[in-house]
Structure formats: C-alpha cells, structure tokens
Amino acid sequence: MKIDRRSFLSFLIGGAAGTSLSPLPWKLMDDSSIWTQMWPWTPVPEDGAISYVNSVCTLCPGGCGITVQKIDDRAIKIEGMKQHPLNDGGICMLGLSGLQLLYGPRRVKTPLKRVGTRGSDQWMKISWKEAIAETAKKLDEIRSDNQPHDVAAISGSDRGTVPQLLMRFLNVYGSPNFIRTPSIQDSYELTLRLMQGNQSMAGFDLENSDLVLSFGSGIVDGWGSPVRMIRAKSSWQRSQTKVIQVEPRLSNSAAKSDQWIPINPGTEAVLALGLAHVIIKESLYDSVFIENYSIGFDEWKRHVRDEYRPDNVGKITGIDEQTIVTLARTFARASKPLAICGKGQGSTPGSIGEFMAVHALNALVGNMNKAGGIWAVADHKYIDWPEINLDDISKNGMSKGRLDGAGSKTYPFTRYRLNRFADAVDTDDKYPLKMLFIHDANPLYTMHDTQQVQKAFAKIPFIVSFSSYMNETTQYADIILPNHTYLERFEDVPTPTGIPKPVIGLVKPVVDPQFDTRHIGDVIILLARALGGNISAAFPWKNYQACLQDTLKGRWQTMIDNGFWSDPDFTAPSWEASFGLPSEKFEFVNSDTGLMPKSDLISIEGDEASYPLVLVPHDSIRLAKGFVSDPPFMVKSVSDKVLKRDDLLVEINPETAKSLGFTEGSKAVISTPKNKASVKLHLFHGIMPGIIAMPTGLGHEGTDEYIDGKGVNYNRLVGPVEDPVSGLDVAWGIRAKLSKA
Amino acid sequence: MKKENKHSKFKKYGMVIDLDKCTGCGSCMVACMAENNVPFKQDESDKLLSITWLRLFRLTNDKPFPETDVCYLPRPCMHCEGHGGHSPCVSVCPSTATDYSKDTGIVSQIYTRCFGCRYCMASCPYKARYFNWWDPVWPDGMEKYLSPKVSPRMRGVVEKCSFCYHRYQQARDKAYMQGKPDIEESDYQTACAQACPSGAITFGDLNDAKHAVYQLKKDPHAFRLLERLGTNPKVYYVSSREWVRRAGDNYLKDEGRLKKAVH
Amino acid sequence: MDSALIPKGVKRCPLWQFALFIGAVGVVLAWGVYAMLLCWFKGLNQTNMNDYYGFALWIWADLAVIAIGGGAFFTGLCRYIFGKDELKSIINYAVLIGFICYSSALLILAIDIGQPLRGWFIFWHANVHSMLTEVAFCLTCYFGVLTIEYIPLLLENRQVDRVPFFHHLGHNMHEIMALFAATGAFLSFFHQGSLGGVAGVLFGRPFAFREGLYIWPWTFFLFTWSAAACGPCFTILVTKITEKATRKKLVKDNAIELLAKISGWMILTYSIAKTADTWYWATVTAPSKGLTWDFFYSNNPLYGKWILFTEIILCGFVPAFILVTKKGRKNVPALWIAVTLAVIGVSLNRWVMVLQVMAVPVMTFDYWAMYFPSWQEIATTILPVAYGVIMIAFSHRYLPVFPHEAELNPVEPLPSDEEQLAAAVEEMVDVEQELKPAEA
C-alpha cells in the first residue's frame, strides 16, 4: 500500500469525522456534565408550597418576633418579623441560625438515661413512660422521707408560664429551691427594690433619650434585647442623640458611640459618684424631683461631696479631671439624659454600690418614669393562677429556707444566688441536695470557677435536664426529658429585659416535633399527676396548651393572629404613684437598711505582684454565651482575630505586649489564681495598657463537633467575688499574668 | 452624569451601606448564608477557605490608645459594571459561567456551567468570589433547612453573592401576576438588607429616582471601594469619618483630598 | 535484547541499565500519578490553594513549561521558515521537548480545574473575551501540531519504518512539515501571548495590569517574546544535559551556537522591552491607581526588590550579553551559565506574573497572602519532569532523534547474532515488497 498526499489527508479527516459523528464522544461529554451536576452526595432540596409562620425567638432573652419561611413541612429560613414592636424585621445572627439548632446534631432526640460516668456522653434511650416514671419515683422517695426541700431547680428565667409552672411544681412539692440564673436583672431588681420599693424590672425608654451614658453596657454587643438595642442605636443617629461609652476597651459599642471614655476597670461606681458630685456642687440636678419626690438626698449629698471630688475620682478611674467635670455637665444639661450600667451583655450582675450610684444619677436629673428615662416595669401580671395548697410535708419543706441563702437575714432582698448554690451543695452546710432540675440553663459553662461548680454538681445524686440540646450541663444529667425546641412548641415570652412597655410574645409551633420530645409544661403536669394529692391538684389543666390559653385569656386570639400582644399606650405611673416604699418617695438612702449609693469597690482576686495584668471578659453578639452556644453559621462568622483553628486570641495593647516580649499571634499561657490556659495574642490599640480582654462564649465541650474544643471558656479562669450587699457574684475580672508558651 | 434619568428601562440594582450605622453584628453575613444554602465545615477559622458571600471586614485607624477607632465594612459582591458591562470577572471567564445582565446590573454565576478554573477569582480585587474546595456536607438531617430556591453548589465551582437573584425572580413573577409593569422596591430586597438590625444596608435600583438608594448614593460622604481601578462597582458606602473613606481606595502620599464618588 | 529497535549506527547502554533508570524515574512518576488521582477524586482541597491564591504553583508550572517549551516553535520557525539548515541537528529534539512541555501543560490544566470532567466547557461555552479561551484553543491546536511534528519521528523507529504504510506516512508528513511549522509558529504566537494577556488584562489587579495595543496588553507581546527568547535556551540546556548523561556529543556545535546567538539577541531585546514595560508600569500605571511601585515589593516576607534585579538584570541582561558575544557562547561554562540563567529568568517572570499577583493586597484593609504548596501540588508538578525524562529516554534510545549522532559518534559495527538476524529480516521484507507489484 502506498500512500499519497490525498489518501493521507483523507485518512486524517475521515478518521476525525468518523469519531466525532459516532455518538460516543457526545454521549460521554453530555454524561460528564450532567453527572458532575448531580453528584448524589450534593443535596437537591425539594420544592413545595411556601408558607410563613410568625413566632418568637427564645434563643436569648431578647424576645424578637420571627417569621419562619416554610416549604411544605420544612422550615427553610428564619427572618425578623416585620412590624414587631421590638425588632421590626431586624434579627441577630443567633436568631438567623435557629434552624441549625432545630435540625442540628446537638439535639437530644429522645428521653435518655445516662449509662456512663458524668460527661462521658454515654446514654441509653428510654421511653417517655419510663423516663417520667423514674423521675416521679425519685421525687416520691425524697418526699416520703419528708425531705422535699432536697430538690432544686435551676431555670434561665422566672417569668412566663413555663418557669412559673416549674416554680409552682417545686413549691407545692415542698421545695423553696427554685433558682434563676444570674444576670444584671438581679442587680437592677435589687436597686429598684432598695431605692423605689418596687418589685420590678428596669425598663429603658432609650429611643426617646437625647443623651445616653453607658457604664460599659454593650449597647450593640448584646445588652438588653439585642436587636432592639441596635435599632435604638440607629434611631439615635437620626435624632442626633449623643452616646457616651465608658469602658476600658474599645468595644463595638464604644466604637459606635460619639465619645469613648476609657476607664480603669471596676471603678465605674466611683465615676458615677464623681459625676454626682459635680452635678450637686453646680446645682445642675432636677430640684423639683429631689425636693418633692425623694428623701435621703442631704445625707447622701454630704457623703458624695466629701468623698468624690473630681481630682480624687480622676486618680481612681484614670480619667482626666476636666473630662469628668465636662461629662457631668453634659449629662445634667441634656434634656432627656439616661445612664445605664451592667457590663457587656449583662450576664454578670454588678455591685449594688455601682447600680445604685448610676440609678442615683438618673434620679438626680429626674428622669424616673419619664419619656427617655428609666421605668420600673412591674412583672408578669397576666399570670393569675389559683393559690396552691400545701400539705404538711410541703409546708415543712418550704420552711427550711433556701439552700442558696437568698432572702435570708444577710441578703434579705436577693432572690436567687446560684453562685452560692454550688458551694452549698459542695459543703452540705444546710442540707444535702438530692435532686436537681435544669431548664434553659447551662451553669456548668456559664458560672465563674466552672471547675468548682462541676465538682459540686458531681455530688448531686440525681439531675434531670429538660434541655433540647446537648451541652456541658446536659452531659451531667442522669435523665434527660428533652423539651421541644422553640420552633416546635407553644410558649409565652413576657416583656423582655429593658423594654419599658409591655410586650408579650407567643412562641408557636412552626414545624411538627422532629424527634421524640415533649413540651416541658406537659412533662411537669404529668409529673404532678404521678405524684398525686395536692401536687396534682395544683395543676388543674388538661395540658400545657390549655394552661397557656387559660392564662392568656382574651389575649390568646390576638397573639395567635399577630404573634404578640402589646400595649403601646402604656405609660409609666406619675411620680406620685411611682414609689412603693413606706415613704412613697425615691430614697437616696434606704430608710430600712441605711444603704445608699457608695463605691464599695469590688476588688478582684489575685495580688498585683504575682499577677501584674488584669483579665476582663469581652462579649460579642457573634458569640452566644448563654444556655445556647454558637450554631455552625455563627462559629463560621467568628473573626480569625478571635479564633484561629482551636486557639482563642486574647486582646492586649501593643505596648503591653511589647514590654512582655510578645508579638501579634504569639502563643502564650495565661494564668490566674484560678486556672491557666493556652491562648494566642491579638494586639489591639483599642485596649488600655495592662489589660487583657478575653472573648466569651467559646471553649465548649459536649455540644457538637462544630463548637466543641474551640477556644477557652473565660469562666474557667475567673473566680466568684461576692458583693457585700447582695451576696451575688459580681466578679468583673481577675488578675492575671502571661507567660511564653 | 444624569443620563440614567432618561426613563431607561434598564435597572441597575445596587446597595448603599451606611458604615456609621453598621455595628459589625454580622447578621447580614448569616442571613446570606441561611438564604443561599452556604455550606460550612468544622473549622472555618481560615478565612481564605471560608465561603462568606458577604464578608465583614474590620477596619482600624491604627492609632495608638486611646485615639484608636474601628469601623466594620460589609463586603458583598460589588456587581461591578466595569466599562459597558465588562466586569473584571465576567470578561475573563472562559466558559461564560458568569455574566453581567444589562437588564438588572446583576453579575450572575452559573454553577453548572463553571468548571472551576478560578480565573474570575484572580480577577476580583474585592475577593468576593469563593471556590468550593470541598463537597458541601450538611450534618445528618440538616439538609432539611435547605432552600429549594437556591441550588446547593457542587465541589469544584466558584460561587459568590448573587444579590439574591431568586428574590428578583420572585418579585418579577409577582409583578407579572399582578399585572404591574414594574417591580416594587419593597418586593425585591436582599436577605442581608432585610436582616440588618441597624438598617445600614439599603438596596434598590440605582437608576430609579423613586428608590431610596438613588438619593443615598449622592451623599457627599458616599464612596465606592477601589474606584480608581475602573471596576465601577454598584455598592456604595457612606461614612462620616474621613479615615474610613480614605481606606476605600489607594492614594499616593501627596494626594490630599479625596475625590468624590462618580455617579 | 532490544537492539532490533535501536537505530542503526548508534550505541546504547545495556537494557538492564536502561530498565533500572526507567524504574527509578518511574517511582517518581508513580508518586505524581498518585497525587494526581488524589486531586481528581478528593478534589482541590488536597492543595494549599485558597480563595486568595486561586492561581498557584500549577498555573506557574503551566506558564513556565509553555515558556520553556517555546524552543520548539521558535526553532521550527528558524529551521523551516527562515531556512536555517544548521538547526536540522537539533530540530527533532526541540520538537520532542516541546511535545513534552505542552502535553505536561495540558495535564496540569486538567488537574488544576475544579471540575475536570467539564473542562471541555471552555470550548463549548467559549467566551471570546477571555484570554483563557484563547489560550485553551491555541494551546490545544498547537499541541495537535506538535503531535503531528513528533509522529514522523516515531515512524522512523527501525521496526516501525519497516511497515510500508508507516514508512510512507512518515515520508508524507515530513514533506508538509514546513506548513505545520508555520501553523505552529502562528498558534504559538497567540497562545504564548494570551498567556501573558491572562495576567495583563486583570484591571482589578494593579500589579498585573498593563496597558497595550488594542485588546492586547503589553504582557501579551512580552510573553511571546520571552518564550521565543528563552525557549531555545531550555532546548540547549536539555541537550547539554542529555549529552552529559549519555556521555556523547549529540548535536553539532554550529547548531548550538546559532541557536544560542539567536537566543542571545532575543533575550537582549526582550530585556530592554521588559525594562521599558516595568518602567512605564512603575511610573505611570501603578501611580494612576494610587500605588507606588515599591508597595508591591515591601511589607511581606518573600516578594522583595531582589526579584526585579534577579529577573531583569541577573537572568536577563547577563545571559543576553554572554550569548550575543562569540566568546561567550563558545565558552562552555559560560554557555551553561547563560542558558541556565535564561531559563530561571523566564520561569521567575511567570512566577511573579501569577503568584505575586495573587499575594498583593488590593483593598487597603486587606493583607498579603502567603502560600506554600502542599505535597500533592509538588508531586503533580514533578510528575511532568519524570514523564519528560522517560519520554526523552525512550525517544533517544529507540528513535533517531539526533540525526548527526552516528556521524558524531562513529561506532564499529559489531556483527552479533542478533544484528545478523535483524539484517536478514530486513532483507526479506525488502524482497517481499519488491515481489508485490506497486499498488498505488
């Protein structure tokens, strides 16, 4: 065969054309493109009918309205509810991530009984029948021994029907030991109690103020009802309200304020009293209020005049004298000034001295129960259940006094002291604790000196958790009776913290329960039934929903329709009707106790020689630090200046870092009198020299693989410091040192 | 300057983000992830491997204590128009997997067309494009929340902010069903703008005088990122702080005053 | 054993030695293939690339092998179009090296894309505005050309050539080689250029961006130029290394010298152009974007001003001056140094135009991104080297790659049994052919 050019070319062209005309290459190409779009392991969400459900988010105390978008029976997106009085469409990261909790790996899917050692995460699935029977049997045993006070409950809240049912159950059973987790709500309640005689929450009419002075409150970092606060902040921009932030670190709140005044941490009370000194000295106060509606002013005035001269205050607070004087004048001359306190997100109570001092500032400018001022908001009036009848066992139990010493002679006005509880359990000093219920709380993560609390919990023979999610405390339970999540249940959400006008939200089931869970309210009713007698009689409702409907009465239908009930026309009572003390006035010096705004400086643990630095926490709205920790989306959004792989970064001033021989990203060991931890350093000019700020909300264990083991839990490094007046743990930091890793 | 006023039927969707309002809360980031089926992994702390269609940058003036200042800057895709629709990324994509729509001004991304060469990523000075280095994996059961309106992306393709294009489609359908000639401003809002608690993000048609963005972009303090490159972005920022505005672009030392944003 | 396959008149090492060598290189090859499979099956998470470094080691390797593979088209151009017959001695080898470089480039591209099975979208959904589209088309076509240029050499294997069909096929292909050389040169001009355009059009990246002519940024021309200039140096370098390895002279001096001389002048003119381009970029382009040139060479641990010096002076003007002088290119150590520097220079240029572009922050609040390749990236980048060595080893052993090898290394024909057998077979075939009447 001889090939000439023609046959050669025909060979080439023919070969190419033949192959390409055959279906083979085209089929293969087509297949490859289709197949790479339909890898079976890449999910293809099913389409369906769209619907929307209005409800309330309960992932923090903020009480935001949410609108959940659904496709058939799946919830696919949570959005802020438009027209809601608190958040009007706005929503925080945690609220947005709610579906990752609903469908996520940290759910407790059925009742569980612990089989391994505490914390080893070994469980046995049991039926609801068994779980309730076992819990009831335990309760019955304790009661038969005439020891009902040996049972306690820790709850994230004491307001709303669910915590109230739990409290009611405990009381009728015979235990005074219902404990709410601590927050600045305790400090504000106590302050209002002492100075105004109201059992109320503090409400802040922030949107109508024209000057906001914040003593470290994280206005945009999750303080109060977080979304409402951010919205208020935006409204100030329109109304040209001035915001002044006093704190040692340039937090996001400080960065968003008009003026940032760095202060030596822990000296806020002294500054407040220094401002009072100037205001009084220059007669800038509201004389109408002071003269007609207050008592004890003269006594307190003498104290303030002698002790808090600006030069002294300047030395203690580290703020220049002139700044103090100007600040006092600016505050007093504003037409609707408002001072607020409670550091960061407000999850640690503050000293009563400080809270009373800041409250006194508000009193000086007469902004009590006025537009733009601080309002005393009376509690959950809508819950109006029949009285309970106690049998002898219960009476006996209730007379035993609380384990945590709250309400005792030493701390007459303090309602709950979870900080003392752990100690009391550990030392058995009053009576031993035999059984504990946990609801919406994670004390094994959130309490200072966590390891000590853990030790105490290890001694409790029987712990029952209602948690929907696994977390540090759930891991310590003997039995878990998992509650529906907030997207699967009904519940009322009473006026959230800091909101001046009543708003009650209604949590509604958005989807059917995804797992074998039960409403905590139903479980409480079932337990009561199992125990019988007076206990059963105290719960006359068929089930929780009947109880809720019965409680909300006429509001029910509105709430079903709108998702909330509110009273926009509500106004605070006049000064004549505001004060519940025998004097019927605002008391600068409480006439019962002689307590007045003073700076009992709370000194933190550790001596300066061994621990030259000061460690303070720093809260971020991107890090949930309550009983719910960050879902995956939130962890994803945490900055690499906060978390790098599993390492936490603490903030330090570049000068301080340099003097210690550290640079950006250095590894270090941080030691405090309580504990130590390996961290990395992030150099930040916006923090006072000599101070280290540690992000809170990290360092979790036993939750899920997306958050466990990341970073360090701040609470493990800090010990409790008791406030002499309230007996609450008010530690705002701890002394620390850094050494090379 | 004002030729866009001539009742052009072309829309030019864009944003004005008020950095004075933005608190760095990050709701916009997460709203976007939740809206657009953005995947996540166990470790997301390497931000160069973390898909965030909208990324929040933290800017500081780097002055020593106590003169320090901080500002957050949310960065979605800028939906650059370039010159005549030649966005940096659109013009380079070899397989036409990303496109500039003259009708909406939206730079689209077609995942099933993209073959993962990453040239578009190299072209984007805002680093707004993200590659799927891994298969997206949701923990067991979590696929339930995935939205059918936005398809989950497969490994090996690039993704980025779409200005929530599916919401545009929905709004367009709604307008059509109601027999309206045009989409209402409130009917097409992005997930990030909607979620923002501080109201920092305003979204709308930059060509339409009735839309809020039309006026807001004319704020004397408005600027765009890296305008000097000629990317012609459609996201405007507003800041009352000079150092923040200056951080929006590169300037030679002797360049004193800032140029005003070109509209 | 394999002597029947070895070209006539040349000497090759014993088979066991050859097998040992191939085995050793094969291990490296297998390592690379393993890494490649990991990337394909597990995805690009096997690399250390990230969203800032979307283009990294591989794209550099691609650009670099294509640049140094430029010896093929440029030598072909000189040999077939400009009629430089001295280059006959080296043209086959230049084509082989080019073939290796381009097939490697295509392989790396196939690993580098996130969706290898959809790689053909680049043709199917082609965007004519994209430099990468132009690259893909020209690269693929040119690879076709190189294949066509390499096939005749394959057909010249003693046993293959014996098959009349292949013999004539080879003959025909040789005749039209000038056509392919011209096509190749044309295609090369465009794809080398569009590779330069890939970086140059990035107007969002002030470090890479260049003004230019019509749609072509200056980097378009600079890339073609530098590939034409430095590609032949790589051909010379590989030839010299092969000569060292085989301990034989394979190419005539006049061929090397001519190629070196042409290369020298090309590098010199290229370096002048590159200097002018850098100058314009530093004084006009970068400042117009608000940036001074030294910004791009400071505040980071790697990309310093040393790069500019190394690329333009040390690896540009220095080899150029050596090669343009007769003394320089005739001096063996100097020639070695010059071609090595030139190859480093063009590779460094490609590195800078890819990796440094990715590293530089553009937004003022962004940061320099540093990157170190993963072992999988390194292995797959070494894979083509191993593949190239094996290709060269086989080609050299069994194909008459160097037409003047026999002439330069005369061997005494050793009449062995095998040789005789082979000769007999050859005779028989010839006879057979004669017996058959011509069909065509």
Ligand SMILES: Nc1nc2c(c(=O)[nH]1)N[C@H]1C(S)=C(S)[C@@H](COP(=O)(O)OP(=O)(O)OC[C@H]3O[C@@H](n4cnc5c(=O)[nH]c(N)nc54)[C@H](O)[C@@H]3O)O[C@H]1N2
């Ligand atoms: N309402 C409305 N209707 C329209 C249009 C509109 O704009 N609005 N546009 C019209 C036009 S132009 C078109 S092209 C069609 C498109 O209509 P469809 O083809 O229905 O397109 P989509 O709704 O985008 O996607 C369909 C489904 O594919 C899933 N999917 C995503 N990625 C993949 C994948 O890789 N593999 C597989 N198997 N599934 C995947 C998605 O999750 C979604 O459930 O709709 C037309 N109809």
Ligand SMILES: Nc1nc2c(c(=O)[nH]1)N[C@H]1C(S)=C(S)[C@@H](COP(=O)(O)OP(=O)(O)OC[C@H]3O[C@@H](n4cnc5c(=O)[nH]c(N)nc54)[C@H](O)[C@@H]3O)O[C@H]1N2
């Ligand atoms: N994020 C995201 N991006 C996507 C998709 C997605 O699902 N998500 N889908 C992709 C798909 S499948 C498609 S088809 C594209 C659609 O993308 P486009 O093709 O951009 O679709 P439209 O926005 O419908 O654009 C059509 C335009 O034509 C105009 N028009 C309508 N009728 C006429 C007419 O008679 N004459 C003229 N001249 N103009 C007319 C309309 O006003 C509108 O501006 O989007 C793609 N991009």
Ligand code: SF4
């Ligand atoms: S602020 Fe609190 S209540 Fe509101 S959405 Fe966020 S987590 Fe939910």
Ligand code: SF4
């Ligand atoms: S949601 Fe709004 S306030 Fe929060 S970070 Fe985004 S733009 Fe800023």
Ligand code: SF4
């Ligand atoms: S921001 Fe980046 S991805 Fe978005 S359009 Fe501009 S260049 Fe493209």
Ligand code: SF4
């Ligand atoms: S990665 Fe995808 S979208 Fe980007 S340039 Fe390549 S093919 Fe186009």
Ligand code: SF4
């Ligand atoms: S516009 Fe939509 S896609 Fe873009 S960042 Fe906002 S939410 Fe994400």
Ligand SMILES: [Mo]
């Ligand atoms: Mo379509």
